[in-house]
Amino acid sequence: MTATVPNSVAAEAGEPVRVEIVGRMEQRRRRAAVFFLMPTVIALLLVAGWPLVRTVYLGFTDARLGGSEQASFVGLANFGFLLSDPAWWTATWVTLKFATASVVIETVLGMVIALVLNAHLPGRGLMRAAVLVPWAIPTVISAQMWGWMYHDLYGVVNTLLVGLGILDAPRAWMANPDTALWAMVAVDVWKTTPFMALLILAALQTLPHEIYEAARVDGVHPLKVFWRITLPLIRPALMVAIIFRALDALRMFDLAYVMAGANAATATLSVYARQNLVDFQDVGFGSAASTLLVLLILLITGILLTVGRVRLAADAR
Amino acid sequence: MSAVELKGVEKQFGKTNVIRGVDLSINSGEFIVFVGPSGCGKSTLLRLVAGLEEPTGGQVRIGDQVVNDKPPSERGIAMVFQSYALYPHMTARENMAFGLKLGRMDKAGIDSAVNEAARILQIEHLLGRKPRELSGGQRQRVAIGRALVRHPKVFLFDEPLSNLDAALRVQTRLEIARLHRNLKATMIYVTHDQVEAMTLADRIVVLNAGQVEQVGSPLELYENPSNQFVAGFIGSPSMNFIPVTMVGQGVDGVSVTLPGEVTATVPVIPEAVETSGDRLVLGVRPEHLLLGDAEPGVPSALIAGRALLVEQLGESGLVHVRLEDGSTLAVRQPGTVLIEENQPVQVVLPLHRLHLFDESGRSFRRQRAALSQATDRSTAISAA
Amino acid sequence: MHAKRLVGRGLFYLLVAVIILYTLFPFYWAIVSSLRSGQGLFSTALIPSDPVWDNYVAVFREQPFAANILNSVIVATAVVALSLMLSLTAAYALGRVRFRGRGTLLMVVLAVSMFPQVAVLSGLFELIRWLGLYNSLTGLILSYLIFTLPFTVWVLTTFMRELPKELEEAALVDGASPWVTLTRVFLPLMWPALVTTGLLAFIAAWNEFLFALTFTLSNEMRTVPVAIALITGASQYELPWGRVMAASVIVTVPLIIMVLIFQRRIVAGLTAGAVKG
Structure with missing residues (x-):
C-alpha cells in the first residue's frame, strides 16, 4: 500500500553494467523503420551505389562504348594517360578557377543581397521575388540567354560597353579562353547568387535582435558590428553554404557545354570526362577521369571542412 | 485487487536513472496524483503506466495482467496529453472515433460511444469542428472525450491543465473532479501544481529524484509529512x-x-x-x-x-x-x-x-x- | 544628421535598383529578342518595336518542341512522385525512430545529393543500356532519382522531425501501427512540406541536362533543356537566336510564375534542406 524505497534492489544486484534494454515496442518501431527505409536504400544502391562502383571499376579497364568485346583490365594506365594529357590539366585549372571565382563572388554578392533583404525596408518583397527569377531559370537556358547577350556582333553586352565608352570595339567574348571563363563565371554568379543570398538570409534571421540593440545602445559602428558580431555568428551557416556551392561549382557541366561546346580551352572536368566517355567512346578513360574528379572534390571538401572547422550537423540527436 | 500496481519499477535513459525503484499500488476507482518538482520523474512514471516508455526493471500491472510488454493500446488505458495532441486534420468527432476505428468497432458502436462521451462533456455542438476552430478549453474537452470513448480501466492525465488560463483551469479542474465522481474510474494525474493535487486527489504520490517520498491523502501529507522534502513541497508558501x-x-x-x-x-x-x-x-x-x-x-x-x-x-x-x-x-x-x-x-x-x-x-x-x-x-x- | 540619413536611404534604394536590374534584365532581353525576327533581331534597342510571333511558331514547326515539353513534364512529374513516395516512409524512419547508423545514413544521403553526376555516368549508362532503357523516358526517370531522392529524403526528414511527439504518442495509445501513424496522422499534416519539396525536386528534374543529353538519342525523346541546347539553324555556324530565345521564354515563364506563387514555401524549403552548422 505505502510506497517503500527499495534502494536495496540495485544494491543486491551488485550494480551491474547496465545495457539499455530495448523494449518490445521500440523493437517493433525499429523493424518498421527498416521496412520503411528499404525502398529508398535499394533505389539509391541501384542508381547511385552500383553505378559508382562500376564507374570506378571501368576506370581500370579499356572498355569502349558499344564495344562488344570483353573489356580487359589495364591497371593504372588510364590514370597515367590522364595525368600526361595537357587537356586534362587545362580542364582541371578551368574547373578550379571557375569554382574559386564564382564561389568567392557569389559569397560576397550573396552577403550584400542578404543584408539588403534583411533590412526591414519597403521593397524587399519585390527584391526577393526578383532574385528568385534567375534561380528558377534552367541553367541551359541561362547559358543560351547569356550566350546571345555575349554575341560578338549583335550582343547587347558589347553594345552596352561600347556605348558607355568602356570598350572601343566589340569583343568576341566566348572566342578568347580568358574572357570565356569570366563570361561563364558571370552567368553562374547571376544564376546562383540568389541561392547563396537566401541561405545567408536564413542564417541572419536566426540572430537575436537584442544583440543588435545592445550594440546600438553601446554605439558600436555598424561596420564593426558586421565584422565582430554578424560574421562570426553566421560563420557556421556561411561555411556550409560555401561548401555546398563549391561542390556544385566543381561539377559544373551545363554552362560550359552549352556556352563553349567542346572547346578544350574552357572545358571543365565534367565536360572533359563526358567528352571522352561519349564522344570519343572511351569508357575506360572517361571513367578514370570521372573517378579523378570525385577524388579531387573529396580532397577539396576535406580541405574546406578542416579550414572552415565545420561540423556537418547531420544528426545531433 | 488493485487497479494498477508498480513493483520495483525502474527506468534508465542511457546512464541516467530517471525512476529508481518505485513500488505503488493504486486501488480501483481511486484518483491518484503524482506531484514533485520538475525532473522528478512524475511524467516518466505516468508514461511507464501508459506504455509510452518501457521499464528497464520491475513490473507494471494493470488489472490482473503484467503489461510490461504490451503496447499502450492493449493496456486498457487512455491518456490526455498536456498539449492535447488532437489530430489537427480531423474533426472532433473523428478525433474521438479514431482509436475505435482502428480497433475495428462497427460504425453504430462508434457513433453511440462518441455521442455518449460528447453528451457527458457537453460538446455535442462541437463535434463537426476541427481543433483549430476550438478554444483551449474546448480542445481539452475533446481530448478528454477521446479518452472517454475507449472506456479505459485507467485514465491517465499528463498535466492537462497547464495550457489553460487561470479561470479556465479552475473550471476544468472542477469538471475533472465531477467526471471522476460520476465515472468512478481509476485516474492517475500528473501535475506540478499543488492546488490541483490537493483538491483532486484521493491520494497524492510525492516524487523526488525518481523515488517516492510519500504516499497519502492530501491532509495526511499536510499534517504528517514523512520527511523534510514532502514538508517543504506540500503547502504554499513553503x-x-x-x-x-x-x-x-x-x-x-x-x-x-x-x-x-x-x-x-x-x-x-x-x-x-x-x-x-x-x-x-x-x-x-x-x-x-x-x-x-x-x-x-x-x-x-x-x-x-x-x-x-x-x-x-x-x-x-x-x-x-x-x-x-x-x-x-x-x-x-x-x-x-x-x-x-x-x-x-x-x-x-x-x-x-x-x-x-x-x-x-x-x-x-x-x-x-x-x-x-x-x-x-x-x-x-x-x-x- | 537628417540629410545624411536621406543620402543613405537613396544609396540603399540605388543598390536595390541595381540588383533588381541585374537579376531581371537578361530575362527581359530574352523576351525582347524572341519577339524580333529577321534583321530586327540584330537591333539593340531596349524596347521592341512591332513585336512578331514568328519565332514562337517556328519553335514548334521546325522541331518536336511540343513533344520535348511533354517529355519534360512526364519525366519531372514521374520522378517527383516516385521520390516523394519513397522518401516519405524513409523520412519517417530517419526523422522519428532512433536506430544505430541513422546519422551515417543521413550523411550518405547528403553525400549522394552532392555527388558530381559525371561520376556515375558510365556506370549508369551501362545499367540503363542493360535494362534496355536507353533513349527512353523511363531511363531518365530512373537516373534522375539519384539527385531528387536524396534531396526529398533530406528535406522531408527535417520536416518530419518538427511534428510534435505527443501526436505520435496519441496515435500509439489509439492503437495505430507505424504505418497507420504515417499515412493517417502524419501524411495529412505533411502536405505543405510535400508541395514545397516536390516543387523544388520538380525544378531540379526539369532543369537537368547531363543525363538527358547522354541517355537520349532522338529528337522526339529529348527533354526541354537538351532540345534548347541543341537547336540548330540553317547553317551550323549561326544559331537561330530568335528561336532559341522563344523556346527559352516558353518554358521559363510557367516556371517563374510557379516560383513567384510559391515564393515563401520555396525559400522555406531551400533553407530547411540546408544543414545547420
Whole structure:
C-alpha cells in the first residue's frame, strides 16, 4: 500500500553494467523503420551505389562504348594517360578557377543581397521575388540567354560597353579562353547568387535582435558590428553554404557545354570526362577521369571542412 | 485487487536513472496524483503506466495482467496529453472515433460511444469542428472525450491543465473532479501544481529524484509529512525550516534550542537514537505562526525578530521576519498586515503546530494529542 | 544628421535598383529578342518595336518542341512522385525512430545529393543500356532519382522531425501501427512540406541536362533543356537566336510564375534542406 524505497534492489544486484534494454515496442518501431527505409536504400544502391562502383571499376579497364568485346583490365594506365594529357590539366585549372571565382563572388554578392533583404525596408518583397527569377531559370537556358547577350556582333553586352565608352570595339567574348571563363563565371554568379543570398538570409534571421540593440545602445559602428558580431555568428551557416556551392561549382557541366561546346580551352572536368566517355567512346578513360574528379572534390571538401572547422550537423540527436 | 500496481519499477535513459525503484499500488476507482518538482520523474512514471516508455526493471500491472510488454493500446488505458495532441486534420468527432476505428468497432458502436462521451462533456455542438476552430478549453474537452470513448480501466492525465488560463483551469479542474465522481474510474494525474493535487486527489504520490517520498491523502501529507522534502513541497508558501539543537527528550516530546536561546518542547515521539546536542531541523508553516502575543492556553514558544519585508496579498499578508541568528521566517497574517518594515516583532510558535526532522530529513512522528489539538483548534477557529 | 540619413536611404534604394536590374534584365532581353525576327533581331534597342510571333511558331514547326515539353513534364512529374513516395516512409524512419547508423545514413544521403553526376555516368549508362532503357523516358526517370531522392529524403526528414511527439504518442495509445501513424496522422499534416519539396525536386528534374543529353538519342525523346541546347539553324555556324530565345521564354515563364506563387514555401524549403552548422 505505502510506497517503500527499495534502494536495496540495485544494491543486491551488485550494480551491474547496465545495457539499455530495448523494449518490445521500440523493437517493433525499429523493424518498421527498416521496412520503411528499404525502398529508398535499394533505389539509391541501384542508381547511385552500383553505378559508382562500376564507374570506378571501368576506370581500370579499356572498355569502349558499344564495344562488344570483353573489356580487359589495364591497371593504372588510364590514370597515367590522364595525368600526361595537357587537356586534362587545362580542364582541371578551368574547373578550379571557375569554382574559386564564382564561389568567392557569389559569397560576397550573396552577403550584400542578404543584408539588403534583411533590412526591414519597403521593397524587399519585390527584391526577393526578383532574385528568385534567375534561380528558377534552367541553367541551359541561362547559358543560351547569356550566350546571345555575349554575341560578338549583335550582343547587347558589347553594345552596352561600347556605348558607355568602356570598350572601343566589340569583343568576341566566348572566342578568347580568358574572357570565356569570366563570361561563364558571370552567368553562374547571376544564376546562383540568389541561392547563396537566401541561405545567408536564413542564417541572419536566426540572430537575436537584442544583440543588435545592445550594440546600438553601446554605439558600436555598424561596420564593426558586421565584422565582430554578424560574421562570426553566421560563420557556421556561411561555411556550409560555401561548401555546398563549391561542390556544385566543381561539377559544373551545363554552362560550359552549352556556352563553349567542346572547346578544350574552357572545358571543365565534367565536360572533359563526358567528352571522352561519349564522344570519343572511351569508357575506360572517361571513367578514370570521372573517378579523378570525385577524388579531387573529396580532397577539396576535406580541405574546406578542416579550414572552415565545420561540423556537418547531420544528426545531433 | 488493485487497479494498477508498480513493483520495483525502474527506468534508465542511457546512464541516467530517471525512476529508481518505485513500488505503488493504486486501488480501483481511486484518483491518484503524482506531484514533485520538475525532473522528478512524475511524467516518466505516468508514461511507464501508459506504455509510452518501457521499464528497464520491475513490473507494471494493470488489472490482473503484467503489461510490461504490451503496447499502450492493449493496456486498457487512455491518456490526455498536456498539449492535447488532437489530430489537427480531423474533426472532433473523428478525433474521438479514431482509436475505435482502428480497433475495428462497427460504425453504430462508434457513433453511440462518441455521442455518449460528447453528451457527458457537453460538446455535442462541437463535434463537426476541427481543433483549430476550438478554444483551449474546448480542445481539452475533446481530448478528454477521446479518452472517454475507449472506456479505459485507467485514465491517465499528463498535466492537462497547464495550457489553460487561470479561470479556465479552475473550471476544468472542477469538471475533472465531477467526471471522476460520476465515472468512478481509476485516474492517475500528473501535475506540478499543488492546488490541483490537493483538491483532486484521493491520494497524492510525492516524487523526488525518481523515488517516492510519500504516499497519502492530501491532509495526511499536510499534517504528517514523512520527511523534510514532502514538508517543504506540500503547502504554499513553503514551510519554514529552522536549524535547532536538541537539548533533551521526555514524554512531552523533544526539547530544542531555537535562535535567541529559546527552548521549546516539540510534541513528537522521541526516538532512542537521537541524543542531546544533535542538530535537528524545526519546521513550521507560515500560516501557523502568529505575530505579537501567544494565544492564552496554547503552549507556544516566542522568538524576537525584526520585520524584513512585508508582502500584502490582499486576503492575507506575508511578513518575512529576520531572527537574531540571521535566518528568516515567513509569517502569514490574515487580512491586511499593519506591520512596517524594520519594526521589531515577536513571533509566536504554537508548539502543537511544530514539525521536527532529524539530520537526514526524516520527520519525528507527531504525538496524537498534538494532532487532535490541531484539528480541534482549527474547528474552534472556524466556528468562531 | 537628417540629410545624411536621406543620402543613405537613396544609396540603399540605388543598390536595390541595381540588383533588381541585374537579376531581371537578361530575362527581359530574352523576351525582347524572341519577339524580333529577321534583321530586327540584330537591333539593340531596349524596347521592341512591332513585336512578331514568328519565332514562337517556328519553335514548334521546325522541331518536336511540343513533344520535348511533354517529355519534360512526364519525366519531372514521374520522378517527383516516385521520390516523394519513397522518401516519405524513409523520412519517417530517419526523422522519428532512433536506430544505430541513422546519422551515417543521413550523411550518405547528403553525400549522394552532392555527388558530381559525371561520376556515375558510365556506370549508369551501362545499367540503363542493360535494362534496355536507353533513349527512353523511363531511363531518365530512373537516373534522375539519384539527385531528387536524396534531396526529398533530406528535406522531408527535417520536416518530419518538427511534428510534435505527443501526436505520435496519441496515435500509439489509439492503437495505430507505424504505418497507420504515417499515412493517417502524419501524411495529412505533411502536405505543405510535400508541395514545397516536390516543387523544388520538380525544378531540379526539369532543369537537368547531363543525363538527358547522354541517355537520349532522338529528337522526339529529348527533354526541354537538351532540345534548347541543341537547336540548330540553317547553317551550323549561326544559331537561330530568335528561336532559341522563344523556346527559352516558353518554358521559363510557367516556371517563374510557379516560383513567384510559391515564393515563401520555396525559400522555406531551400533553407530547411540546408544543414545547420
